[in-house]
Amino acid sequence: xxxxxxxxxxxxxxxxxxxxxxxxxxxxxxxxxxxxxxxxxxxxxxxxxxxxxxxxxxxxxxxxxxxxxxxxxxxxxxxxxxxxxxxxxxxxxxxxxxxxxxxxxxxxxxxxxxxxxxxxxxxxxxxxxxxxxxxxxxxxxxxxxxxxxxxxxxxxxxxxxxxxxxxxxxxxxxxxxxxxxxxxxxxxxxxxxxxxxxxxxxxxxxxxxxxxxxxxxxxxxxxxxxx
Amino acid sequence: xxxxxxxxxxxxxxxxxxxxxxxxxxxxxxxxxxxxxxxxxxxxxxxxxxxxxxxxxxxxxxxxxxxxxxxxxxxxxxxxxxxxxxxxxxxxxxxxxxxxxxxxxxxxxxxxxxxxxxxxxxxxxxxxxxxxxxxxxxxxxxxxxxxxxxxxxxxxxxxxxxxxxxxxxxxxxxxxxxxxxxxxxxxxxxxxxxxxxxxxxxxxxxxxxxxxxxxxxxxxxxxxxxxxxxxxxxxxxxxxxxxxxxxxxxxxxxxxxxxxxxxxxxxxxxxxxxxxxxxxxxxxxxxxxxxxxxxxxxxxxxxxxxxxxxxxxxxxxxxxxxxxxxxxxxxxxxxxxxxxxxxxxxxxxxxxxxxxxxxxxxxxxxxxxxxxxxxxxxxxxxxxxxxxxxxxxxxxxxxxxxxxxxxxxxxxxxxxxxxxxxxxxxxxxxxxxxxxxxxxxxxxxxxxxxxxxxxxxxxxxxxxxxxxxxxxxxxxxxxxxxxxxxxxxxxxxxxxxxxxxxxxxxxxxxxxxxxxxxxxxxxxxxxxxxxxxxxxxxxxxxxxxxxxxxxxxx
Ligand SMILES: [Cu+2]
Numbered sequence: 001x002x003x004x005x006x007x008x009x010x011x012x013x014x015x016x017x018x019x020x021x022x023x024x025x026x027x028x029x030x031x032x033x034x035x036x037x038x039x040x041x042x043x044x045x046x047x048x049x050x051x052x053x054x055x056x057x058x059x060x061x062x063x064x065x066x067x068x069x070x071x072x073x074x075x076x077x078x079x080x081x082x083x084x085x086x087x088x089x090x091x092x093x094x095x096x097x098x099x100x101x102x103x104x105x106x107x108x109x110x111x112x113x114x115x116x117x118x119x120x121x122x123x124x125x126x127x128x129x130x131x132x133x134x135x136x137x138x139x140x141x142x143x144x145x146x147x148x149x150x151x152x153x154x155x156x157x158x159x160x161x162x163x164x165x166x167x168x169x170x171x172x173x174x175x176x177x178x179x180x181x182x183x184x185x186x187x188x189x190x191x192x193x194x195x196x197x198x199x200x201x202x203x204x205x206x207x208x209x210x211x212x213x214x215x216x217x218x219x220x221x222x223x224x225x226x227x
Numbered sequence: 228x229x230x231x232x233x234x235x236x237x238x239x240x241x242x243x244x245x246x247x248x249x250x251x252x253x254x255x256x257x258x259x260x261x262x263x264x265x266x267x268x269x270x271x272x273x274x275x276x277x278x279x280x281x282x283x284x285x286x287x288x289x290x291x292x293x294x295x296x297x298x299x300x301x302x303x304x305x306x307x308x309x310x311x312x313x314x315x316x317x318x319x320x321x322x323x324x325x326x327x328x329x330x331x332x333x334x335x336x337x338x339x340x341x342x343x344x345x346x347x348x349x350x351x352x353x354x355x356x357x358x359x360x361x362x363x364x365x366x367x368x369x370x371x372x373x374x375x376x377x378x379x380x381x382x383x384x385x386x387x388x389x390x391x392x393x394x395x396x397x398x399x400x401x402x403x404x405x406x407x408x409x410x411x412x413x414x415x416x417x418x419x420x421x422x423x424x425x426x427x428x429x430x431x432x433x434x435x436x437x438x439x440x441x442x443x444x445x446x447x448x449x450x451x452x453x454x455x456x457x458x459x460x461x462x463x464x465x466x467x468x469x470x471x472x473x474x475x476x477x478x479x480x481x482x483x484x485x486x487x488x489x490x491x492x493x494x495x496x497x498x499x500x501x502x503x504x505x506x507x508x509x510x511x512x513x514x515x516x517x518x519x520x521x522x523x524x525x526x527x528x529x530x531x532x533x534x535x536x537x538x539x540x541x542x543x544x545x546x547x548x549x550x551x552x553x554x555x556x557x558x559x560x561x562x563x564x565x566x567x568x569x570x571x572x573x574x575x576x577x578x579x580x581x582x583x584x585x586x587x588x589x590x591x592x593x594x595x596x597x598x599x600x601x602x603x604x605x606x607x608x609x610x611x612x613x614x615x616x617x618x619x620x621x622x623x624x625x626x627x628x629x630x631x632x633x634x635x636x637x638x639x640x641x642x643x644x645x646x647x648x649x650x651x652x653x654x655x656x657x658x659x660x661x662x663x664x665x666x667x668x669x670x671x672x673x674x675x676x677x678x679x680x681x682x683x684x685x686x687x688x689x690x691x692x693x694x695x696x697x698x699x700x701x702x703x704x705x706x707x708x709x710x711x712x713x714x715x716x717x718x719x720x721x722x723x724x725x726x727x728x729x730x731x732x733x734x735x736x737x738x739x740x741x742x743x744x745x746x747x748x749x750x751x752x753x754x755x756x757x758x759x760x761x762x763x764x765x766x767x768x769x770x771x772x773x774x775x776x777x778x779x780x781x
Binding site for chain 1: 367370372375403407436569
């Protein structure tokens with residue numbers, strides 16, 4: 001855990017590195033005892049195999065997931081270009097999850113979980129990143145309360161164009177928007193043809209005219225009858 | 228009868244609530260001659276332009292990370308940055324040594340991957356690496372989103388101005404933004420693409436890792452390269468003639484072995500009417516071969532070269548990369564209007580018409596004034612020979628004017644001019660894609676320099692110094708002498724208070740229709756309601772008058 005945490009802090013705050021990191025100077029491969037790593041294949045950050053979140057008494061379950069990433073998993077009909085083999089993840093509270101992340105593209109991809117408790121995960125983030133054609137693996141423990149966490153790839157436009165998922169712990173606390181194939185986009189493009197508003201205005205005016213004239217017509221008739 | 232009543236009362240009511248508007252101009256003169264001229268009524272005041280004074284520290288943000296200072300990292304001596312904003316010195320050190328030859332700590336601080344820029348063997352035995360492998364990704368700044376109500380991963384070219392941009396960026400790791408709670412792009416992801424610096428005779432491999440959702444290529448304009456690689460793969464980056472584009476998620480390596488030195492240009496060649504202007508453009512500089520050549524192989528966002536080549540040190544006191552371009556927000560903002568790449572492609576292909584378009588933003592090194600003053604000033608102590616490598620990557624011509632100085636052009640499009648062709652003047656015309664190496668001589672002799680001061684350096688084509696037509700803006704920068712430069716890198720000027728230019732409201736285009744001079748009040752609202760009622764009376768009266776006629780006619 002320590003090694004991973006310091007990785008995160010260093011990247012985020014640019015504070016002085018720990019002795020653990022200093023030992024790795026001039027080696028293009030760094031790997032922590034807990035599985036944290038940073039080298040040509042990618043990056044595994046903020047792993048946690050041991051430390052329990054505050055509201056957990058014990059590890060409730062051990063889960064192992066294999067997630068594949070690449071353009072071939074994109075939901076094309078929804079205008080998406082990148083994708084994960086799975087976007088909806090479910091886990092019981094206090095479970096320990098090991099993710100094997102396989103990148104089938106020739107470019108970088110990430111599998112990041114956001115919103116985790118910051119006292120365990122720097123920046124509240126668990127982070128897997130694989131270079132093109134590479135595979136990385138990491139473990140983290142989810143807290144004990146029902147919550148839904150964002151899973152995504154933060155390379156510009158990768159989440160927007162499909163690499164978005166959600167991790168539902170327990171019953172969760174509501175689905176996120178624009179999970180490919182699961183939930184709708186918040187910004188819906190208009191499907192109405194051109195001139196819709198104008199036509200609507202004209203029909204309202206016509207309707208009003210017809211209604212008022214029929215009303216007046218009836219009144220005129222009653223007036224003539226009385227006469 | 229009822230209908231006639233309705234017509235009359237409707238007409239009366241209408242005239243009563245909005246009297247003036249219903250009387251023809253000729254009649255009003257006649258009426259005035261009978262009833263007298265109407266009394267004076269004070270017009271509603273024009274709302275004031277908000278020019279809120281921004282505190283001085285936001286003009287030049289404090290250098291909290293110490294990136295401006297002179298420092299030695301990994302044995303690389305990095306000169307102090309003169310300007311207010313500076314590049315990450317850890318990235319500079321990694322670009323000099325190679326990301327494969329620096330410590331993990333430096334890489335983590337630089338934000339670069341271990342294979343972002345690898346430097347290998349010294350092939351000619353002259354004390355510097357000659358095998359260079361550069362990996363470029365493509366980042367989208369100010370892009371669209373299926374959920375957000377504002378552009379995502381923001382990069383402001385000027386206060387409040389965020390045109391959509393595609394840029395080549397060094398291979399980096401982690402989040403694209405400063406942090407999870409931020410929507411601001413991290414310092415490596417910016418416009419323009421990094422200026423690339425290699426040495427004549429180097430074996431250079433450039434891998435395009437296409438992280439973007441559109442197909443792209445790299446075309447090396449003006450850099451000596453073979454049309455095909457040894458294995459037959461196209462190497463010119465032109466989809467029409469040499470190779471198919473690199474699809475999203477794919478990668479391709481270009482190989483070059485430049486035999487000549489000079490200032491060149493690299494850009495994407497897919498749909499050149501839009502991709503280059505979307506921002507896929509950068510400077511590519513081949514330096515002369517020298518022993519123990521220390522090259523800063525990437526200059527993020529171009530600008531001052533903080534670690535210079537041996538050839539530059541021999542002849543010059545300073546060197547700057549200046550990349551000028553122009554932006555048409557009508558093109559660049561297409562990516563913010565839909566999240567569907569197929570639609571974006573349709574709008575780029577047939578929806579946008581470059582032949583009838585006009586650029587409205589003008590940048591130097593990815594920023595317009597006033598932000599250009601933070602990072603693109605040319606700073607001198609006087610009596611210096613300064614090399615300015617200039618590229619005009621835009622669609623419009625650039626008339627680069629050096630106030631208070633006459634510079635000398637030494638190279639055109641990367642090729643040295645003969646002595647008698649090296650013209651000294653103060654306006655330099657650069658057509659699209661042209662490069663020019665200028666020598667700025669700051670000796671105060673009444674010709675090359677008129678002495679110390681803050682001398683503007685800008686495009687003289689008029690609109691080039693505006694942000695969407697509002698001045699001062701555009702690609703304006705300055706040549707600043709040290710005695711006119713504050714400690715924080717901001718010029719000491721004695722004209723207008725520059726604080727107002729940092730207020731986004733200053734560059735908001737006043738739309739005559741969207742900003743009414745008169746505010747809606749209760750009285751006007753009631754009058755408008757009454758007018759609506761009058762029109763309804765007239766309409767129904769008219770219809771009920773015609774209805775009996777229509778019934779009678781058959
Ligand atoms: Cu990705």
